Amino acid sequence: MSTQDRKERGRAERHQLIVSAARTLAEAEGWDAVTTRRLAERIEYSQPVLYSHFRGMDEIVGAVALEGFAELTAALRCAVPSGGGGHAAVAALAETYVAFAERSPTVYDAMFSLRSGLPFADETTPPPLREAFASLLETLGTVAGAADPEVFTEVVWAALHGLVTLTRAGRLPPQHTPERLAVLVDRLIAR
Amino acid sequence: MSTQDRKERGRAERHQLIVSAARTLAEAEGWDAVTTRRLAERIEYSQPVLYSHFRGMDEIVGAVALEGFAELTAALRCAVPSGGGGHAAVAALAETYVAFAERSPTVYDAMFSLRSGLPFADETTPPPLREAFASLLETLGTVAGAADPEVFTEVVWAALHGLVTLTRAGRLPPQHTPERLAVLVDRLIAR
DNA sequence: CAAAGATTTCTATCAGCGCTAGATCATGGT
């Protein structure tokens, strides 16, 4: 049944086309501009086609978020050679995390600020999310000291996320970000 | 001109009525349920009246957020006696912050997650916001150690905010919050 | 090769949104 395969392939291609179009549009004009109609126009299909691929806009955002988690994992793994630990590794990790959010603010929003319908802290949590956390844990676990590695990782992650969101929302002036990162890393790491 | 005064008073009362109705409705059914129509129905006025008090929905959210900042400041000042410092004071501060967000998640969203149109890091920043930060600075400045007190305060604030938002979004299981707070406080404070 | 069946895709529409223009009504001053 090759016709079936071809159809499947076509569907998969269109699926990715939708996700890419959503991301491109969001990066160009913000998530507010990503409406079902504008998205449909971009992919040159009618609006209801979107609903044959996704349950609704939330799931489209979720698909972009999933890409983001994979990219974040890659960035972290790349910046911190596997097995590396200690102060330098944590500093690199923190800088990479913040740099990712600065470089891809739109995707970061999809990952953390917008409704994406992605399940968390749940047995159905998608692998890219688990891997992102795992890559944080890998480095941060080495400097957790007396604290539980997972809890310690959660705390550092939350701190980085807080810095990112407050900065992006205009609550914290961006120019002192490196200084804040230095304070965070120096203080948190067991000495 | 007493008629003028009476009018002013009536306007002020209705202004507060709108803000209270918005908050009540949001706390009962979530911010999604706070639409201009439903709000108008609640205050028993027509929809356009809202626009004679606020530029739009954003400003109404902003008004609720402003209340929230005042309440947060009060909670922090109450939990940490002025002038107090050291480990115990910081622990109390952190717990109070998180407890505030847990007790008033709707208001916390208005303050930090929703578009509120409130200016920040700007000479026009409303006093309640400045005071909230000042009350954090008051306590955290005492344990900043070698770090700049303002930067240190920003970092701790961001960490707390990150914990709150990730927990509320379902990214972090709530039951370990106290443990996370303990790790955060123990690590961050200069010893 | 053509008709029947299954699928896919479209047009048209729904209820609701934030917001505003213009009509209407009530009030205060002369």
Next chain:
DNA sequence: ACCATGATCTAGCGCTGATAGAAATCTTTG
């Protein structure tokens, strides 16, 4: 008692996300 000013309302615009049912297309079968 009238008129002008201002407050308030009705009605409507252009959107939104989402869906029902018609139309078109592609597959399979006779």
